[in-house]
Amino acid sequence: MRKNYKKLSLFCLSAMLSVAAVAVTDSNEANLGTMRGRIVDNSNQVLPGATVMIENLHTGVVSDANGFYTIPNLKPGVYTVKVSYVGYQPTTAKLTISAEKTEVKDFVLSEGMELKGVEVKGAFHGQSRAINTQKNNFNITNVVSADQIGKFPDSNIGDALKRINGINVQYDQGEARFGQVRGTSPDLTSVTVNGNRLPSAEGDIRNVQLDLIPADMIQTIEVNKVVTADMDGDAIGGSINLITKNTPYKEVFNITAGTGYSWISEKPQLNLGLTYGNRFFNDKLGFMAAISYQNSPAGSDNTEFEYDIDDDGKVVLTDAEVRQYYVTRERQSYSLSLDYVFNPNHKVFFNGIYNRRNDWENRYRVSYKDLADGEGEMKAQIETKGGSADNRGARLERQQTMDYTLGGEHLLWDKLSADWSASFSRASEGRPDERYMSLEQKDITINMADAGLRQPYSTTYINLDEGEWKLDEFTNANENIIENEWKFKLDFELPLANGLYGNKLKFGGKYTRKSKTKDVVCYDYTDGYEAMFGDDYSNYYINRIRDGFMPGSQYKSTMFIDKNYLGGISHVDLAAMGGEQVLEESAGNYDATEQVSAGYLRFEQKLGKKLELMLGLRMEATNLKTSGFNWIVDEDENEYLEPTGTYKNNYINWLPSVLLKYNATDDLKVRASYTKTLARPKYSHMMPGSSINRTESPVEVFVGNPDLKPVISNNYDLSAEYYFKSVGLVSASLFYKRINDYMVEHVSKGSYGNYDDCKITRPVNAFDADLLGVELGLQRDFGFIHPSLKCFGFYGNYTYTHSNVVKSVFGNKDEQALPGSPEHMANASLYFDKGGLNVRLSYNFTSAFQDDEEYQEEAQLRRYYDKVNYLDLNASYTWGKDIKYTFYAAANNLLNQPLRYYQGEKDRTMQVEYYGVKLQAGFKLSF
Template sequence: MRKNYRKLSAFCLGAMLCATAFAAPDSNEAALGVMRGRIVDAQNQVLPGATVMIESLHTGVVSDVNGYYTLANLKPGTYIVKVTYVGYQPKTMKLTVQPDKTAVQDFVLTDGVELEGVEVKGAFHGQSRAINQQKNNFNLTNVVSADQVGKFPDSNIGDALKRINGINVQYDQGEARFGQVRGTSPDLSSVTINGNRIPSAEGDARNVQLDLIPADMIQTIEVNKVVTADMDGDAIGGSINLITKNTPYRQTFNVTAGTGYNWISDKLQLNLGATYGNRFFDNKLGLMAAVSYQNSPAGSDNTEFEYDLDDDGNVVLTDAEVRQYYVTRERQSYSLSLDYEFNPTQKIYFNGIYNRRNDWENRYRVSYKDLADGAGEMKTEIQTKAGSKDNRGARLELQQTMDFTLGGDHLLWDKLQTDWMVSYSRASEDRPDERYFTIKQKDMTIDMEDEGGRQPYAITPISVHDGDWEVDEFTNANEWIRENEWKAKVDFELPLASGLFGNSLKFGAKYTHKHKTKEVLCYDYKDGYEDIYGTDYTNYYTSQIRDGFMPGDQYKAMDFVSKDYLEQFNAKDWALLGGEQVLEESAGDYDATEQVTAAYLRFTQKLGRKFTVMAGLRMEYTDLETSGFNWNIDENGDESLDPTGKFKNNYISWLPSFLVKWDATDDLKVRASYTKTLARPKYSHLVANASYNTEESPVEITLGNPDLKPITSHNIDLSADYYFKSVGLVSAAVFYKRVKDYSVNLKRDMAYGNYAEAEVSQPLNAFDADLLGVELGFQRDFGFISPALRCVGFYGNYTYTHSNIVKSVFGDKDEQALPGSPEHMANASLYFDKWGLNVRLSYNFTSAFQDDEEYVEETALRRYYDATHYMDLNASYTWGKNTKYTFYVQANNLLNQPLRYYQGEKDRTMQVEYYGAKLNAGFKVNF
């Protein structure tokens, strides 16, 4: 392993030195010059994706996300430079390049009246920025600008992502949490900030929690559905790149204040935000700072059911639950961007963002257990989830992410573009003093109605004031999850030739060091509580299951132990009560270190005016070390928890890519590509741990798998985009993925070792699959129908995916679709924008798909994420000349779409959770 690492390091260093020597100026070569600057609009807002061309040389570039452009390797002389941007008037200037000097020229574009006299105003500015970036990117990309995000009622980045073609999101407590790209599970896509993949605060996942990041903290969202060799290869579905607010061209300052209402919590929300940016010291130092605060009391009404097969193979209801949630989410987000330009060709920068989400949750749960065991064999459990007084008597889930990056952009010897970056990222989750108090009544007969249907419910009257109740658990737990990442990379880009057959070489290296730990410490104080307090809890009942419980009025209010009672217990009480460690809760603890060393080469070749090809090869060497614990409970209930020791694994991934772009016309772009990508397994799946619960029958066995392979995919993409002069586009794309070694957490009944019957759960590389998809998109104002309709427009997209298992550990090929892959996704938005008034009605649909959290052999017991229909309405009115004032109102989830899972059959509910509609209103000032 060390030899391989040294070889890779030597290769990367050698490539850099050779390129530096190759790029060094030749004494016999005439001195060359550089042209550099920034593209902005009349309001001094930067314009990313602008085309900057010198027609006489057939040479051009595209401005970056901050509006900067660089034309290097130019012979001294005078050139006519033309800048074009959809929705703006083209601008032409005559510029002179002198030897060994940089000609600095910024371009200010004005709103244009293009073909058909369509004037670009209002909401179309945001679309224009996004469309230009999509149009001029070499790879297939969907872009959403901050202006566009502001036109939708989206509180976090996940909600904004669901508007993009080919994107589906999964929800938690009514907010988008994880993103799925092109019919793949969240684990198969990466989330990056300014190109840096960020770690996950989840203990059992690599995918990033999108609800941690407020939408108003991001300047641009880029979804790269085709990755190039200079990008990280772990992006089978795609790469979601969140670009933070970067330094401005001029002073900018804006503030936001708003409130909202949720019917479940019956409380008001609070939304605050501010952004300030400017340039100092003769424009050499740029600064942009932003802050966002959200406080959102909410909740949900929930019912859950579990089914199994009886001895005759019939599906029977085994457990049912009624849950009432009250949740308050508080988000804080801070970002800072700095850059310093020593001269036009030498710049350093710093980007930092910190996100913090406090999630206070109380849950009141009624559980009906062992419903298939027959009369007199059932039981009922009534549970309160709470926390300490310091945490408002609620379970606090504190999640934090941060990313701090220091980098530089340098043009060496007027031809070699050199970019470097070092960064530190961190994600964490803390759950301090999480408490569960459960009472139970055994030996019951519980009659249920609507078994196997949408809303089963108990018809047997049950009350905590009747019957023989006893304390079943009283636990206090602490959980800590930490993931730290250090990254360093360097990129070089060297133009080799110019003109109609110009080409360039880009190469570089990256090193990433990741360290993730999970630790849970839980104690049960049931015995001590009963000995000291007896039935004291019966004096602290509180009524829950609120009036208007959305799953139905057949679920009646019940009494639970009050959270106010449970919050009073402190360290002295725990010492008095004694307590026994719950080793099962610590069985999933682990420590993982992963190092990824990458190097790449990328060659770009123009083939005349219309064709460009890009070929690349990326190598990623992964070195992994994990350790965990083995948990055992014998027939007598005696437990043990023993360390596994350290396990190591390493592998090399070679990731080729080949892309072709055909500029059929100025407005029609056709792209085709082949790429290979990967997805590394979850850390928790790679731990070589084993848990044996022989007290149960059949024996319950949970295993890790340190030999789990990364998932790989061979991807073929073909797309065509036509861009209207009036700021809009129509697009179509076809994609195919051959996914190999798809891993699932497989749960099955089988003989294992010395056990004739066991219920075994283990992550395995279970499938190879084909995934085929089609994406269609359209956005345009209706001015082409009549000039009077320029203020009305439509934004819509549709994605179809079809997957087929071609190889399975079960041996059959006629299985179901790939887990985590919805067949249909669609977005539609109708908007009006005139006189400062913007109104938008939005609809989002995703069809049902099989969940990939846990996979079972029996098709009747498989878990499916049900279809979703979301409708949102928002409106804003903006007025003012120099200072802009905006009043906005938003209504989310007008259709009251619940989160719903079903088991096997569509009408057999497994979980349904309602959140109700949400209203927000506020005021924005842009100075």
């Protein structure tokens, strides 16, 4: 079967393309012309989603994300063309089409005029761009333009996404990191840049780190909740497409400079941005470059707790921790877009973006362990987390992503157009010289108050000057994770007929090759340090739990080993200590190679003036190879890593789609669809080996599963949208997903190898589940109440999801909800926009949901992500004519919402982490 796998996948792909090629040959006509151009406003900003119609032919198209449009298949003659855009006066022009020629016509729409009592600028200008694209797309999408992003106090793309209907985000150090679409976990959603899926910088997931990309580097965010056949099929929740700044219509020059302040770091922040674009050589060469730099000292106040079930079936507190984080997060982002227009029928382009985030982190942790073992059997640990002096004495985590695409757009004959692209993407994470030094006091009694409640704490004061403390750990580790992707894509589009019953065919193929490597090497220098330095660390104690620790004053301050002392230990000293490699840390290393060959057909048919149909079929053939290590301890307690060899997992998925769009009126759109999508397993889950962490009690064991199957979802969607004449809309959507083979990390207790008391984690295809949801949205100014209120407006949405596990490999059906699926999500924003002044108060809510990282057999031990309430306030003032000056200010997290997990019951805290309020202010110039 596997021998014929490649032949079968190539046969399927060639068969699909052959069918399309026949259509090209049979439908080709001579002496036809084409109309092409770009839609912009009178400030030379491109207008995506504009409708370009030749009304007497009942033929039209919609401008793309960069304002370009193409109408092929036109007989020679004179045509009246009408361009319409929500919030702008429609424009008409006569254009003469010649045989076998392409006529270029750009349309410039006026802005700043009055329409139904609304002035189209400021917030409404940004809304109009998003609304037009959303209105004219065939599938269900939510669109946010750069202008809209700028109206919210969001520093990265993850924070901007939480404003969109049906999206929840998960946080890291107070910033949104992963996005969840429509009640699905982050690994069921794809994140793409200009249509190319980004690889993940982390070793254990496929999820893209959204906090790597500054918000000001993106031109448009498109959330496709229904994917079409020409899009990658691995998008069960949806596809988040980030469109970078593309080549402009005319010269663009913007500068941003700002600062900020964090409660925890008590240090200033720095934000810088620069964008320049223009066209050269008689507009043949387009150029756009952008740079963003952010430096944000911050941190968090954290407490964590762990519970277990004792022999009597009672839930007991086993471990408690107090953590103080100090973090400096630096982002650098660079983008470049080029295009060269040879003639109206042929253009080549290049898009590239590079993002780097340096995360310098120090963590000071007090741990109370074995709390359920009884008096005199407990222990306390005090730990400093840092790095070498080269890394500021902090743990440096450097994550990088990049995507470079070379492509072309060509009109080959009178009708047939072709688009091609070749792309390279990379994501990486490096942690050089990550160090931990901890001290331990054993066989003591620790008294805990409020165990099992929201904030347990120790009433036993832990002090390094009292009791017998011993060096428990001194390690130095280096981690390198790299994922490379090569992608080659070729698409064709063939209009077959114009008019009320016009149709067109789109077809193509894509090949993707991914390779990912995780390499962690860790050495323990505890014995070597004691031999060389004894207890020299005791001369370098420092207090690092800050005053005003937000979980509460009951958490007393203590002393830690100074990070500068830890970082000052040189590599020469480490070599002299002769450390011992910690093999279990390397047991999770792996190599993975994945190849995906895809082909598709997409047919669009008009069924009269109001109804449109799209039929699609996509084939994706996946060929995966993985290799890893087993960590083995023999009878003599000798340790070694044994290579697993290479494991293969190959499969083919056929993904049909049916989409209907009913244009009831020009302002009322109804959509219905059926699609089939998938989500591939994480590389780390399919690792054929096992890793063991014996430093924990019970011993933590992870066992890979190379036979995992992809998650498959059958999706049904129905939506209706009404667009107001005064820029705004009201929308409602109903969706249902039948998800099969949902993956979880199953956690159980038992024996593994030489260890009897183990916590064993193994990925499995665990559930089949139903997911039902409703989305409601409203964007509107208050001018309909009274003209004097047109400067006030509301932007809001609400999503309800209900999931139910219908089949479980664990033999029960009592699951209340699918892991990773919140029941309620809501956003609300009140804004004022007049005379250059914009003020916005924004609120975000997500209800609690079961975490999808681990699935505990005992319901009392399952981990839940608690509900969140975020309140942000921002304001800006813009003035000037030829040069626009903008001053802005923002306050984030006014409610001081913590990140909180609970275990089993709502009041049984597992983790709570506070970030405080963050303030920002700055200045922008637009030439």
